[in-house]
Each structure stands twice: as structure tokens, then as C-alpha cells.
Amino acid sequence: MRRFNAIFLIVGMLASLSVEAFTPDPFPRLASVNFSEPMNFDDANYQASLARFNLLYFMVWPGWDSGHSQTMNQSVAAIKNINPNAKVFLYGLVESVEAQYQSNSDYANKINAMNWWLYPSRTSGTPVPSDFPGNTAINITNFVRPDANGNRWTDWYANYVVKNFIAPSPAVDGIMTDNVYLQPRVNGDWNLDGVTDSPTNPTVQQWYQQGYTHYFNVMKQLMPGRYQVGNVTDWRAARVNLSAYSGMLNGGLVEGMIGPSWAPEGWGGWSEMMRSYRQVMGAIASPQLLIFSQQGSPTDYQGLRYGLTSCLMDEAYFEFTNINDVYSGVIWFDEYNVKLGVETSLPAKSAWQKGVYRRDFQNGIALVNPKGNGSQTVQLETNFRRISGTQDPATNNGQLTNTVTLNDRDGIILMRLQALPNAVPNPPATVIVH
Numbered sequence: 237m238r239r240f241n242a243i244f245l246i247v248g249m250l251a252s253l254s255v256e257a258f259t260p261d262p263f264p265r266l267a268s269v270n271f272s273e274p275m276n277f278d279d280a281n282y283q284a285s286l287a288r289f290n291l292l293y294f295m296v297w298p299g300w301d302s303g304h305s306q307t308m309n310q311s312v313a314a315i316k317n318i319n320p321n322a323k324v325f326l327y328g329l330v331e332s333v334e335a336q337y338q339s340n341s342d343y344a345n346k347i348n349a350m351n352w353w354l355y356p357s358r359t360s361g362t363p364v365p366s367d368f369p370g371n372t373a374i375n376i377t378n379f380v381r382p383d384a385n386g387n388r389w390t391d392w393y394a395n396y397v398v399k400n401f402i403a404p405s406p407a408v409d410g411i412m413t414d415n416v417y418l419q420p421r422v423n424g425d426w427n428l429d430g431v432t433d434s435p436t437n438p439t440v441q442q443w444y445q446q447g448y449t450h451y452f453n454v455m456k457q458l459m460p461g462r463y464q465v466g467n468v469t470d471w472r473a474a475r476v477n478l479s480a481y482s483g484m485l486n487g488g489l490v491e492g493m494i495g496p497s498w499a500p501e502g503w504g505g506w507s508e509m510m511r512s513y514r515q516v517m518g519a520i521a522s523p524q525l526l527i528f529s530q531q532g533s534p535t536d537y538q539g540l541r542y543g544l545t546s547c548l549m550d551e552a553y554f555e556f557t558n559i560n561d562v563y564s565g566v567i568w569f570d571e572y573n574v575k576l577g578v579e580t581s582l583p584a585k586s587a588w589q590k591g592v593y594r595r596d597f598q599n600g601i602a603l604v605n606p607k608g609n610g611s612q613t614v615q616l617e618t619n620f621r622r623i624s625g626t627q628d629p630a631t632n633n634g635q636l637t638n639t640v641t642l643n644d645r646d647g648i649i650l651m652r653l654q655a656l657p658n659a660v661p662n663p664p665a666t667v668i669v670h
Contacts, residue, residue, distance in 0.1 A: 258523045261321065263576040263597055264544060264649075267291040267527045267553040269489065271327065272564035278306035280314070285566040287318035291525055291553045293412050293465075293489065296326040296401055298341065309405035316407055323525065325412040325465055326401050330393050330451055332366035332373050332415070343396060352380050352389040354424040356432050367421035376447035379427045390451035398458040409463055411455065416466035416488070418476055420444050445480040452484050463487065465525055472500065472512030478519045487525025490516055490552075494543045495531030495559050506606035510549065514583075517550060528552040531559040534567050537628040538646050544571055545604035545647030549595055550583040570625030570632055574649050576600050580656055589614045592642060600651040605642035613641040620650035 268289040275295050276282050286292055292315070294308075301307040306314070312324045338344050347353055353363035354373040359381075366373040374389055382388050387395070397411055419441040420426065426433045426443050433440045455464055468488035471478055493509055494501045501509040513528060520526050530543035540556060547554040557563050577598030588594035591609040595602050601620065605612055616638045625632030631648065640648060 260523065260578075261290045261553075262578055264548060264572070264574065265290050265551075265553040266572055267293075267529075267555040268566060269293045269527070269529065269555055269557065269563045270565075271295045272561065274565060276304070277308065277311040277315075278304040282566075283311065283314050284318060285568075287315045287322055288566075288568070288572070289319075290322065291487075291527065292322060292324045293527075294324060294326055298337075298400060301404070307404065308401075309407050312405060312407040323409045323463070324407070325410050325463070326405070326408055327414065328393075328397050328401070328411045329414045330374070330390060330448075331376055331417065332368050332371035335370040335372075338372055343393065346383075346392060347374065347389065350381060350383055350389070354422070354426070356423070357425050357430050358428050364422050364424045368415065373420075373422055373424060375424070375426060375428075376451065377426050377443045378446055378450060379443070388450075390447055391454055394451055394454040394458055398455070402459050402462065410459070410486070411462070411464060412489070413452075413464070413466040416448060416468055416470070416481070416485070418445065418470045418473075418478075418481070442480075449480060449484060463523075463525065465489070467491065468516055468520075468526075471516045471519055474508075474511070478515075482519045483521040486521050486523060487527070488516070488520065489527045489529060489555075491529050492531055493528055494539070494546075499531075501607065505608060506546070509546065513547075513550060513552065517552065524551055526552040527555050529555045529557065531557055531562060533560075534558055535627075537569070537631070538643065540569050541571065541631075541647040541649070542604065542645050543647075544569075545602045545649065548576075548602040548649075549593055549604060570623060570627050571649055573625075574600065574623055574651070576602070576649070577655070596656075598652075599655050600649055602647065602649050603640060603642065604647040605644060607645040610644050611641065613639060615639055616650075619653060621653060623649060623651060 266289045268286060270293060274282065277294055296308060315322055315324065333344060333347065351359035352374055354375045355361050355363055364373045376390055378388060380388050383392070402408060402411065420435040423432050423434060425431060426440055452464055463486040465487040466485050468485065469491040471481065472490060492499045493513065500512050517524060517526055528547040532539045543556065544554050556567055558567065579595065579597050581596040584593045584595045590612045591606065592612050592614050593604050603614065619636045619638050622635050622637060623632045624634035642648060
């Protein structure tokens, strides 16, 4: 890895510590994933909209800076000038290459020269298509031939990402790696012995996971002080072994918890969704920057309340995306204007009243009525105030109430008339950055 020594020096100057203080964000914790148009992160109005969120994922590509009025670093710095606590991550993808970069790009040329594509047999023939539409799969295992500097694909790509996306952008908090699968999605000769391997083979899965863990270990060395997050949707499946990946990432995106046909809430109900939510949360290292993502209609306000209050039953950041145009633009709801502050009760793992779940915060409470529980009316111990909003004024009318009727698959945020006097923010935590 001699050619990358300069990168180590650059990144070392940017972030010399691997342990730092982290103050947990107040609730609700909000995220925005921006992988589709518009991706004009250099636009001042768009920057102001994005700065309202706690956690942001941005798409980036080689040459992004040259096509915009600001560099990525300037764009992120402008957002952080508005909201110094915003955390911004740039996109990376190690398991496959997009169609537009499969020829005449730095990494396609390197992959071609080293035969690092995934092939049906050894390193010959037509490379295997990825299950990611339009992409071609790469052999991310440690079986591939290293180059003259001792780098395999996972080493080379980690250095490429740090050199091209992290080193020029000191304002960025880290890299979001897409598709951190537990096993391959396609057949291929992963160990280069001339035999096509099945993704269902536990040994093949082990090879694949070793490739990913090596990649993240290299990234940790190359960008000390930065966080690593990933698309960890695969991690929520029941009865999976997460031991190889446990504590490997500081956060990630769990897609489609509610909304699409494959959402756990749809096929397994609220309890399955919450089980999967907590399973992934338990595998994430501090500061647990996990995103609970919901897909739906931007005018389905009951659906939004149901998803947001479900997320509030634990510690994740909430992200809502238009099911017909996922990860595009900014969607804002009246509930996002609420300042619940710090939590004053532990994550809600059992029903509070009539099958309804509740969690308490310094400035208010969140209630959620799970799918299948029917309409329920619950009694509160004192008066709370409904939030004031324009999107669903029948629900969010600003009135006082000590009883609440929730439809099946519904939720609500209510505000205290006076903040709890003994509620204090959590002290800054010591965080190991991965």
C-alpha cells in the first residue's frame, strides 16, 4: 500500500483521533436520504431545507465538484454553518459497479486490469451481473489476486474513496456504504477454484463477510475520527447471525420498514417490524446513527404519525420518503417541528394501555397504536396539548386533551404543558469511531 502513504498523512491531519465526545441528538431525530434528483447540494435554498435534519446521506460521484457552483466540502460546510450538529455522509458502493462506470473510469480500468469482477468460473468469461439493476458484481473476497502494491479490490477501493471523497471534504462525517449484505445475492466463483458457488452456502457467506469486514477495517485505518455507516437492511431478517458484523458500523439505513410490499410491518405486523428494528440497533456501534426508513405518500399523515411514533419507541433517526420517488428531495411534516427533547423513559418494549405503546420525553410523549389493535381510546394522567399543524388540523389542532382516540395503525405526539423539571440531557458519550 506504498502509493497511498500520502493519503494516510492527509487524512491523519484532518482527524487525528479515533475517540471523540458525542452528544446524542434530541428527539425526534430526523434523517434525509438524498440519492435521487434533485442532488443540488450547492443550492442555498436546498441547503437550508437539508439543514433542518440531524442526519444526511448524499450521493456523490467522481467529478461532482466540477459540475457544481460549490465543491462538496463547501456545500456541506454551508449546511453545517446553518446547523452545526448536522452529520453528513457521502455514498460509496464496494460490491458492484454502476453501468456508467463500467468502462473508462479509474476503478473500472483497475478492475479490468486485475480481473476483480465476479466471474462464473475463475477470472474468465463474462462478469456476473449484480442483482442491483444495471450493475456488475465484483469479487470482494480475499481470494482475488493482489496488485503490485499488495492491494486487493477492497483495499484499493477504500483508498480510492478516501482520496477522492473524504480527503477533499473535511466537513463530511464519513462514508455510507450501500448494500452491506450478509451474503452474496448472485452465484459466482468467489474462491476462484473453477466452480460456481451458491450464495446459500454458509462457507461462501463467510468468505463474503470477511471481504466486507476487511474493507471496513481498512476504511477505519484510512479515516480515523470519521464514522462508517451502511445500508444494513439485510441485517433485520429473523434468525440471522450478525456476529461477524456486530459493532462494525456506527450506523446505517434500514430501508422500507413500512410501505413497500417487502416491508416487515406489512407481512409480519408491528411486532415483527419492532423486533427487526431492535435487532439491527443491537448490532450497531455507538453512537448508533441508525435510520428507520418509511416509504409512503407525503399526504398520508396518519401513516406518517404511525411510522414516526413507532421509530420513537427506540433510539433511531426517522426518514420518510415518497414511495413513488424514493430518496428524492425533502419532505417535511408538522410533527418534524416538534421539540420533544431528551427521553425520560427507556425504549418501550411493552404496551402501556389497551395495547397502545408510549414513550416519555422531556417536553412531551409519543403514543403508537400497532397494526391489528383496532381503534383505542386511552386515558392520560393529566392534560397534554396537541401540536398545532396545517396538514391534518383535525388531529393537530393545538387543543388540550386528557383522552386520545387512536385509529388502528396510528400514532400521535402530545406536548406537556410544562417540561419535566428533572429531565436533563444525556452527558456526552465517549464514542469509538469505526
